[in-house]
Amino acid sequence: MLATAVFVAVPAVSNAETICTIAEDVESGKTLVKQGDCDRTLSPASTFKLALSLMGYDAHILTDESTPVWPYVKGYSDWSATWEDKATPRLWMEKSIVWYSQRLTEALGAAKFQAYVRQFNYGNRDVSGNPGKHDGLTHAWLGSSLKISPVEQLVFLRKLVRRELDVSEQAYDMTAKIADYGVQQSGWHIFGKTGAMPASKAGARRGRSRMYGWFVGWAVKGDRRIVFARLAGEERNIPGSAGRRTRDALFKDLLSKLDTL
Numbered sequence: 001m002l003a004t005a006v007f008v009a010v011p012a013v014s015n016a017e018t019i020c021t022i023a024e025d026v027e028s029g030k031t032l033v034k035q036g037d038c039d040r041t042l043s044p045a046s047t048f049k050l051a052l053s054l055m056g057y058d059a060h061i062l063t064d065e066s067t068p069v070w071p072y073v074k075g076y077s078d079w080s081a082t083w084e085d086k087a088t089p090r091l092w093m094e095k096s097i098v099w100y101s102q103r104l105t106e107a108l109g110a111a112k113f114q115a116y117v118r119q120f121n122y123g124n125r126d127v128s129g130n131p132g133k134h135d136g137l138t139h140a141w142l143g144s145s146l147k148i149s150p151v152e153q154l155v156f157l158r159k160l161v162r163r164e165l166d167v168s169e170q171a172y173d174m175t176a177k178i179a180d181y182g183v184q185q186s187g188w189h190i191f192g193k194t195g196a197m198p199a200s201k202a203g204a205r206r207g208r209s210r211m212y213g214w215f216v217g218w219a220v221k222g223d224r225r226i227v228f229a230r231l232a233g234e235e236r237n238i239p240g241s242a243g244r245r246t247r248d249a250l251f252k253d254l255l256s257k258l259d260t261l
Contacts (some may be wrong), residue, residue, distance in 0.1 A: 003004075005163070016213075016233070016249065017234065018036060019150075020037055021254060022038045022228065022229050023229075040181065041147040041152070044122075044147075046096045046101075046196070049096070050157075051116070056171075058168050058171040062104070064174065065088065065090040067088065068089075070086065070103055094150070094178075109137075122156055126146055130145070150216075150231050153214075179191045179192060179193055184251075185254040187221050188221045189209070191220075192217020194213070194215050196212065196242040199212060211233070211238070213241070214231055215230050215243065
């Protein structure tokens, strides 16, 4: 029996711009919502953790939601003070810990990492990294070579939900488990991942003083399954996470109204 974990959205930032909102019914393929520039390609940032989770569990590097426990080591990516501790797969997803992703890709190795990205047909499939730095294994998805659009996010998510990515059943099960937002008051069970990056790292040509935020995932209620993605932009000097604010706004604007779509 599923536990109810209701998510309460906080007020959205008034000057945030929604670049794209897109949602699709998994079974019928019907587009339920498509608003804005949904073909714009940007760095996936931490939304790529959904793909990394599938890779990690399929390759048996990740075992369950609590294993492996990897320690923080000084010198790791520490943009957030909450990352400076040991981490598990669940904490990795909840706290969006970059260094855990990097240790995971290093454990996969460059050849297997690239093979999975191609197998998933993820975005532009470019994991070369920053020009001349040979850092694709640890930085491709962090404002670097790998790009994806909201439309392409849905292509990937639909295959994830329909289990068409040629990975193990455990990989699908555990990815859903650590990306679980719980059953909401509306009765929809939400799974997803946020992501955020400055425009200068996102591959954007304009608005380099801005931040971009992602929230992508899927919703389940009874026999109905929906995949969704939102991309938003806002002023860079706003405190906090653009990804979390994008998530909050989507919960308020779309996910509470899924029954009407």
